[in-house]
Each structure stands twice: as C-alpha cells, then as structure tokens.
Amino acid sequence: MxxxxxxxxxxxxxxxxxxxxxxxxxxxxxxxxxxxxxxxxxxxxxxxxxxxxxxxxxxxxxxxxxxxxxxxxxxxxxxxxxxxxxxxxxxxxxxxxxxxxxxxxxxxxxxxxxxxxxxxxxxxxxxxxxxxxxxxxxxMTLSQAEAVKELIQAENDFALELALEKLSGSQHELIERIRADLMQLSTLSEVGIDFSDQDIDEVSLPRLRERLQRVITLLSELRGSFDRGKRFTDGVPVSIFGLPNAGKSSFFNALLGEDRSIVSNIAGTTRDVVREKLNLKADHGYVTLKLSDTAGLRKSSDVIEEIGIERSLKAARESDLVVVVIDGVSPDLVEVKNYLSQVDLSQKSLSLVVSKKDLLISQSQVLMSAQILEMFHVEPLFISSETHEGIQALAKQIANQAESHLQRKPGEVVLTQFEHVHAVDESLKCLNRAMEAFDLVLFATDIRHGMNELGPLIGETLPDDVLGKIFSDFCIGK
Ligand SMILES: Nc1nc2c(ncn2[C@@H]2O[C@H](COP(=O)(O)OP(=O)(O)OP(=O)(O)O)[C@@H](O)[C@H]2O)c(=O)[nH]1
Ligand SMILES: [Mg+2]
The missing domain is CATH 3.30.1360.120 (Probable tRNA modification gtpase trme; domain 1)
Structure with a gap:
C-alpha cells in the first residue's frame, strides 16, 4: 500500500x-x-x-x-x-x-x-x-469487516479459508445464536421472578441452569478453538531439538534459505531461542510454521547456557512438532532420548533427523537407521545442510505434519482474535457465576452481563471510539 x-x-x-x-x-x-x-x-x-x-x-x-x-x-x-x-x-x-x-x-x-x-x-x-x-x-457485521482484514493479511491457505468462512458470516451467526439463547434465558428468568409464587417448573432455577449449561458448553468450545486459531494465522509452532553441535542451526538456516543463526564447530554456539516464520507447501496448501532454533542440550556449569537449555525444553513443550536433530558423525542416542523424555510428546508430531549425511558412508546410515527405529519407533531422515541433500524431503514431511495440526470440523468456527477470546472469557465468568446463583434475581443479572460481554464479537454494542480502535490496524483504503 x-x-x-x-x-x-x-x-x-x-x-x-x-x-x-x-x-x-x-x-x-x-x-x-x-x-x-x-x-x-x-x-x-x-x-x-x-x-x-x-x-x-x-x-x-x-x-x-x-x-x-x-x-x-x-x-x-x-x-x-x-x-x-x-x-x-x-x-x-x-x-x-x-x-x-x-x-x-x-x-x-x-x-x-x-x-x-x-x-x-x-x-x-x-x-x-x-x-x-x-x-x-x-x-456488514464487525466480524465480516475483520474477516476482510484477515483475508488481506492471510499468509497461508488455511488462514485464507478461515477468513473466507468468517466473511460468509459463520462466526456472527454462532454468536447471534448464543446471544439469542441467553436472551431467552434472561426472559424466562424474568418470568420466573414475576411468578415466583406459582412454582412453574419451566422457569425454575434447576431447569434454567440446565439450559444455561448448554450455552456454557458451546462458548467453552469456542474459547478452546483460539489456541488452534492462532496456529492458522501465526503459524504452527515447530522446534528444532538436539545435543550441541548436532547441526540444528545449520539445518534451520538451510530450511530458511538464509544465514539466520550463527553456526560454528564450538559446542554451545546457540544460546537463545531464534525464531523465524516460514511458509511451506504441504499436500493441501501452504502452511505457516513458527520455527525455533534452540540451544544444544547438555549439562552445563555456565549460568547463561543453562537458561538457554531451559528455554530449549520450554520451546519443545510449547511446539506441535519437535524435530530432533542427531549428529550423524558422533551420535549419542541415549542422551537425546533422556532429554526427549522431559517433553510430553502425546499431542505432538515427532521427526527424527540425522545430520551430516555428506560425511557418512551408507553402511553406517543403515546401522544408525535401525538403532533409531528401535529406540524411538520413528524412521529417521538423513540430511546434509552442506549439500542440501534430504532437506526437501524433510521440509515436505514437516509441512504435512504441521498440516495435520490445522484440521477443523466442517463449519467449525475458530476464534483468531485476542479481543474476542477476552470477551468470551469475561462472558463465561458471568455465566459460571449465574450457575452458582442461589436466586432468580442474581441469575438474571449475571445472564444479562454475560450477554453484554459478547459485544466485541458482534460490534453493535461497542461505542464508536472503541470501534475506531479496532479498525485502526486495517490498511488505508479498506
Ligand atoms: N559436513 C557437514 N557439516 C555440518 C552439517 N551440519 C552442520 N555441520 C557442521 O557442524 C558444526 C555444528 O553445526 P551447528 O549447526 O552450529 O550445530 P548446532 O546443533 O546448532 O550446535 P549448537 O548451537 O552448539 O547447539 C558446524 O561446524 C557445522 O558446519 C552437515 O550437514 N554437513
Ligand atoms: Mg546452534
């Protein structure tokens, strides 16, 4: 622009x-x-x-x-x-x-x-x-206007699809449905208050709580979609993991096609987490990765290096994909496995990579492949960051693994904006309070508050200056 x-x-x-x-x-x-x-x-x-x-x-x-x-x-x-x-x-x-x-x-x-x-x-x-x-x-609704912005900013096929679906009004419809349910609950509780002497089952607190629970479940599911929504827009978190000198930074640079991380033959070169975004082609479209190169894992008496190693483990724990790089020339599989056991891999994809293929004879590759398969139950890929052999195949594997973390049920609404999550959180607080309310007056009040908190997802209850703030990060001319 x-x-x-x-x-x-x-x-x-x-x-x-x-x-x-x-x-x-x-x-x-x-x-x-x-x-x-x-x-x-x-x-x-x-x-x-x-x-x-x-x-x-x-x-x-x-x-x-x-x-x-x-x-x-x-x-x-x-x-x-x-x-x-x-x-x-x-x-x-x-x-x-x-x-x-x-x-x-x-x-x-x-x-x-x-x-x-x-x-x-x-x-x-x-x-x-x-x-x-x-x-x-x-x-148009606020969420449709936001979808237009997200459409323009989309960096991968998955973010684009999400924005197009939002533009068609899916998010607005869901929130309107939730609001309509809350409106009905609010009306019923008012009726309950007016006829409290007549013991009408339909508007009794236990019955209203049952209905409210269904709304809370729906909103909680929507809230839960945000962590995945961030992956669509910001990228799938991927961390490179391994012992010092394994060739992690060399691989990171080879994948990015630029000299981003410092590479040297001194063990412990990388100290901090180095992050970079990268778009890769997977089977069903482009995916964005949030790639982290990390410090090599070892016992260290250096305080700074220790902090770096803690950060490596944290990055792996927060990632969807862990790419373990094993030094092809001097592998220490037991030590790698030890460190890997400190990361819960149950929800993650794992890639095992053996580096420095250019220095390995095929016999030792066959041997190492068998050892790794036995210890980690994953077939390793051999790469050379020097000659770029195997890098393409590994990139494809990582892209497809990342893609598997971007699956959505058809029509499922996924939140992508922090302000919306905050609004849903605040609304849920009120609704959970309503579940605890011991009389209909308190119940009705909390339901009304819960409804109002959803304003930022709808737009109509927002004052103009707040709306203005939302639009200020659009581009000029839109
Ligand atoms: N021949 C060859 N050398 C490699 C390859 N990958 C890395 N190296 C060399 O191995 C050494 C260590 O590489 P780095 O990429 O810095 O290793 P690292 O895992 O990031 O190491 P730390 O940052 O210390 O944890 C450097 O001298 C690299 O040039 C490769 O594929 N082939
Ligand atoms: Mg490094």
Missing amino acids: PQTWQAASKERHFDASGYLSSRTIAALCTPTGGAICILRISGNDAISIAEKLSAKSLKKENHRRATRVWLRDSKSRRLDDGVLIPFFGPHSFTGEDTVEFFLHGSPMIAQRVLDECFEHGARLALPGEFSFRGVKNGK
Missing part, C-alpha cells in the same frame, strides 16, 4: 475527530505502480466531488455503471483519462454515497486526483475507515 505519501497527505488533511467525523473521505485502494489504481471517495460530498472532477452529472440511473471520463482539476487541467463508478447510498460498501475511480497506475496521477478531492473538502481516510463506516451503517 502506498501509505508513505498517503501519510504525508494525512498531515495536511488531519481531522481531530478521527473515526467520529462524518466528513467525506478519500483514499487509494490499491498500490500505485501497476496498470490501474483505484481511488475511492465516500460521504455526503462524494457524488458532487466526482461531478466536479469529471464535469458529468451523476444521477441515480448511473448507479453502479462505469462511465469513462476525463478528470480535470479546478483550473481545467487534465488529470487523467479514467473510469468512474458511482454507488448511491445505502447501496454501497460503506452505506454512503461512494465513487470509485479507476486511474492509470502512476503515483503522480493518484496524488493529483487525491489532492483534488481534498481541495473539494474531502479528507484522507483513516486505516479501515471505509469498513468502519460500512459496519456503522449496517452494511
């Missing part, structure tokens, strides 16, 4: 009321430098600004119709030969009058047309402000 010079324009067209101002906004929706650049204006003056720039009168009949125009500035100098499409509110992305201009992709043209919009009273849109107005005007 051409944010640098759009930022310069921001200085000149600053509006202190930010997202709360209803002034007409303008911004580029595409980077400049391509064949075409799209500029969008939205607000009460959008149509009149487009009319001034194009010297065309835009009527309702022109709604969604592309018109070829010469754009000119106020001194009648030509700006560009382009196309414009007017969208009359409420039938637009923002719900307001909106005009989209399709210009030649020159940064100079884009800047001059944008400046001309500013001359006629528009200001530069804030990040995500078009989407913000769309949500405010009921054109």
Whole structure:
C-alpha cells in the first residue's frame, strides 16, 4: 500500500475527530505502480466531488455503471483519462454515497486526483475507515469487516479459508445464536421472578441452569478453538531439538534459505531461542510454521547456557512438532532420548533427523537407521545442510505434519482474535457465576452481563471510539 505519501497527505488533511467525523473521505485502494489504481471517495460530498472532477452529472440511473471520463482539476487541467463508478447510498460498501475511480497506475496521477478531492473538502481516510463506516451503517457485521482484514493479511491457505468462512458470516451467526439463547434465558428468568409464587417448573432455577449449561458448553468450545486459531494465522509452532553441535542451526538456516543463526564447530554456539516464520507447501496448501532454533542440550556449569537449555525444553513443550536433530558423525542416542523424555510428546508430531549425511558412508546410515527405529519407533531422515541433500524431503514431511495440526470440523468456527477470546472469557465468568446463583434475581443479572460481554464479537454494542480502535490496524483504503 502506498501509505508513505498517503501519510504525508494525512498531515495536511488531519481531522481531530478521527473515526467520529462524518466528513467525506478519500483514499487509494490499491498500490500505485501497476496498470490501474483505484481511488475511492465516500460521504455526503462524494457524488458532487466526482461531478466536479469529471464535469458529468451523476444521477441515480448511473448507479453502479462505469462511465469513462476525463478528470480535470479546478483550473481545467487534465488529470487523467479514467473510469468512474458511482454507488448511491445505502447501496454501497460503506452505506454512503461512494465513487470509485479507476486511474492509470502512476503515483503522480493518484496524488493529483487525491489532492483534488481534498481541495473539494474531502479528507484522507483513516486505516479501515471505509469498513468502519460500512459496519456503522449496517452494511456488514464487525466480524465480516475483520474477516476482510484477515483475508488481506492471510499468509497461508488455511488462514485464507478461515477468513473466507468468517466473511460468509459463520462466526456472527454462532454468536447471534448464543446471544439469542441467553436472551431467552434472561426472559424466562424474568418470568420466573414475576411468578415466583406459582412454582412453574419451566422457569425454575434447576431447569434454567440446565439450559444455561448448554450455552456454557458451546462458548467453552469456542474459547478452546483460539489456541488452534492462532496456529492458522501465526503459524504452527515447530522446534528444532538436539545435543550441541548436532547441526540444528545449520539445518534451520538451510530450511530458511538464509544465514539466520550463527553456526560454528564450538559446542554451545546457540544460546537463545531464534525464531523465524516460514511458509511451506504441504499436500493441501501452504502452511505457516513458527520455527525455533534452540540451544544444544547438555549439562552445563555456565549460568547463561543453562537458561538457554531451559528455554530449549520450554520451546519443545510449547511446539506441535519437535524435530530432533542427531549428529550423524558422533551420535549419542541415549542422551537425546533422556532429554526427549522431559517433553510430553502425546499431542505432538515427532521427526527424527540425522545430520551430516555428506560425511557418512551408507553402511553406517543403515546401522544408525535401525538403532533409531528401535529406540524411538520413528524412521529417521538423513540430511546434509552442506549439500542440501534430504532437506526437501524433510521440509515436505514437516509441512504435512504441521498440516495435520490445522484440521477443523466442517463449519467449525475458530476464534483468531485476542479481543474476542477476552470477551468470551469475561462472558463465561458471568455465566459460571449465574450457575452458582442461589436466586432468580442474581441469575438474571449475571445472564444479562454475560450477554453484554459478547459485544466485541458482534460490534453493535461497542461505542464508536472503541470501534475506531479496532479498525485502526486495517490498511488505508479498506
Ligand atoms: N559436513 C557437514 N557439516 C555440518 C552439517 N551440519 C552442520 N555441520 C557442521 O557442524 C558444526 C555444528 O553445526 P551447528 O549447526 O552450529 O550445530 P548446532 O546443533 O546448532 O550446535 P549448537 O548451537 O552448539 O547447539 C558446524 O561446524 C557445522 O558446519 C552437515 O550437514 N554437513
Ligand atoms: Mg546452534
């Protein structure tokens, strides 16, 4: 996005009321430098600004119709030969009058047309402000607007699929269903309070608790999806594990295709955890890995190295995949197994890798393969970070293992945003309190609070300034 010079324009067209101002906004929706650049204006003056720039009168009949125009500035100098499409509110992305201009992709043209919009009273849109107005005007839900952002930011096929599903409204529907259930519970408890002298079973506390338990289960499942949701967007955590000098950092660098970690023949070279993101192709699409190179494991009297080794174990414990690198030249399988026993592998995938293949004769490979299979029950892969032999095959194995940690039931909603998890946690606190309530009045109060806490997932109960904050990490023009 051409944010640098759009930022310069921001200085000149600053509006202190930010997202709360209803002034007409303008911004580029595409980077400049391509064949075409799209500029969008939205607000009460959008149509009149487009009319001034194009010297065309835009009527309702022109709604969604592309018109070829010469754009000119106020001194009648030509700006560009382009196309414009007017969208009359409420039938637009923002719900307001909106005009989209399709210009030649020159940064100079884009800047001059944008400046001309500013001359006629528009200001530069804030990040995500078009989407913000769309949500405010009921054109899409907050979760759909967030899905648009996630769609743009998606770095792998799994994150993209998740965002597309969210865009279709799946998350919003689930939360609305939960809210409707809570609303019903709230109404029933109010009825129970009003008719407390009549002993109606349907609105008694035990019956209402039963219904509430079903909602709590649903919300708890949604809460539980977040840890997996993070894997879709941030990457599947993978740690490289092994004794000093095994060739862990060499393999890490070979996989990344860059000299990221320091490599040396001195045992204990890597001290801290070195993290890097990497996209790899698996059988069903690209997966993102959050890869960690770690300190070699050994008994050490060096305090700093000890801390590093603790971090290696912690990284392995927090990973979905552990890639154990064994030194092909001087393997110590017993010692590796000892350290590996300190990590609970029950939910993890494990890869066994023997390094320095270029220095090994095939006979010793056969022997080592058999020993490793017997001790670890995993067939090892032999690699050389020197010649790159075996690296591709190992990358494929890791990618497919990572993919197996990204499975979702069809239609399952997965939370990906921290703010949403926080909202669900707060809501669950209220609902669990309601389960403990010893009378209907307290029960009804906690249910209402629990319902309100879900506001950030819906958007409609959020004040504009909070909404503005959510949109501020969108890109300009969206
Ligand atoms: N010939 C050959 N040498 C290798 C290979 N992989 C690593 N080495 C060498 O082995 C030594 C140790 O490599 P590193 O990658 O630093 O090992 P490490 O496991 O990260 O070691 P620590 O950081 O100390 O735990 C270096 O001298 C590397 O050049 C390989 O595939 N072939
Ligand atoms: Mg290292």
